[in-house]
Amino acid sequence: MHELSICQGLIGQVERIALQHNARAVDKIVVHIGPLSGVEIPLLHQAYSLARAGTRAENAALVTEPQPIRVVCETCGAETTAKMNRLLCGICGEYRTRLVSGDEMILASVELNVDTSEMIQDVV
Amino acid sequence: MCDTCGCNVTSGNEHLVRGHGKHAVTADGKLAVELLKNLLSENDHQAAHNRAHFDQHGVLAINLMSSPGAGKTALLEATIDVLKDEFRIGVIEGDLETENDAQRLRAKGVPAIQITTGSACHLDAHMVHDALHKLDLAPLDVLFIENVGNLVCPASFDLGHHYNVVLLSVTEGDDKPAKYPVMFRAADVMLITKTDLSPFIEEFDREQAKSNLRDLANRAPIYSISSKTGEGMQTWVDWLRERITTQRQRVAIGETARPRIQSDRAQSVEHGS
Structure with missing residues (x-):
């Protein structure tokens, strides 16, 4: 359910970026989603199809890149992959671990359709 | 941010x-x-603003989360009964509809603002900010924000609070942390509630519930509590007292605390526990 709120936040950010770069349209949006972010990727795509209507991102492809769950052990220092409800060290089994990847919901990049002359100016 | x-x-x-x-x-x-912005950066920005607002007034803000019917409002009623002469308490209530919960808490003599979310399944930082316009923070020591009953969505939204308290009632089963890891990973405290019903619910194993929480790499304290009989209230209230005291100390030196989940990978965030 909350994927729609998240998508509206995403579209708001993308629209601002498009405006900053004088883009006519947004062609692609890339997001990184970890399983522990609480965001379900299929639901995000569904919500996106509603949220993008009438915006500069109306025809933009949404690319979701799933992220692995990785933890670092505070006891043995190992970095290992983990499961969503078992965030223990893969080497020594310790529960005192720190998540280093897997809870992201990040807008990683956007591709914009812009006027070439403005684009060069912007890059410089 | x-x-x-x-x-x-x-x-x-x-x-x-x-x-x-x-x-x-x-x-x-x-x-x-190429960017690298949290999808909820607008919410996070508003949350930071809310947190600064709480700190400015020396108010400790606690986000209560659980499934519907786990006993959040009953916990608040019992907590107010114990602490009302000691601290000044305020409440923000989140529900899809009705003023019922806010009315229950006003009957206890504390200011309570009801947010009705319509169809929204969670509170966000903007809703809390709007509610703050109706609530005078200056006379308060602690503000409880009772989130919408839901073990999924509320976990993703920082409201600007300092701690997450997650309730698990014995009737729900000890495997809830394993089933809803995103929520229970966020807990700064887990309260096992309705322990007065324990004699009738043999299936609930406290040690298993604890083990399921530790499997989420969460070392939060776990307190068993009955809002009805008062059993275990003392430990919970002591935890609150200590947090209210440390909040005052933090505010005095210009620091803040953020819930465990939000501070996980931040680089220089003070955390009280």
Whole structure:
């Protein structure tokens, strides 16, 4: 359910970026989603199809890149992959671990359709 | 916010960080802009504002989360009964509809603002900010924000509070932390509630519930409590007293606390427990 709120936040950010770069349209949006972010990727795509209507991102492809769950052990220092409800060290089994990847919901990049002359100016 | 504190930067994505973002032209002539912004950065920005507002008034803000019917409102009623002469308490209530919960708490003599979310399944920082316009923080020591009963969505939204308290009632089963890891990973305290019903619910194993929480790499304290009989209230109230005291100390030196989940990968965030 909350994927729609998240998508509206995403579209708001993308629209601002498009405006900053004088883009006519947004062609692609890339997001990184970890399983522990609480965001379900299929639901995000569904919500996106509603949220993008009438915006500069109306025809933009949404690319979701799933992220692995990785933890670092505070006891043995190992970095290992983990499961969503078992965030223990893969080497020594310790529960005192720190998540280093897997809870992201990040807008990683956007591709914009812009006027070439403005684009060069912007890059410089 | 996340552009400055670096909490979104992981070993998996740090190669993407190039100062303030990298611009490049793709083969087909598109402008590619690399960012690394949390999808909820607008919410997070508002949450930071709310937190600053709480700190400015020396108020400790607690976010209560659980499934519907786990006993959040009953916990607040019992907590107010114990602490009302000691601390000044305020409540923000989140429900899809009705003023019922706010009315229950007003009957206890504390200011309570009801947010009715309509169909929204969670509170966000903007809703809390709007509610704060109706609530005078200056006379308060502690503000409880009772989130919408839901073990999924509320976990993703920072409200600007300092601690997450997650309730698990014995009737729900000890495997809830394993089933809803995103929520229970966020707990700064887990309260096992309705323990007065324990004699009738043999299936609930406290040790199993604890083990399921530890499997989420969460070392939060776990207190068993009955709002009805008062059993275990003392430990919970002692935890609150200590947090209210440390909040005052933090405010005096210009520091703040953030819930465990939000501080996980932030680089220089003070945390009280």
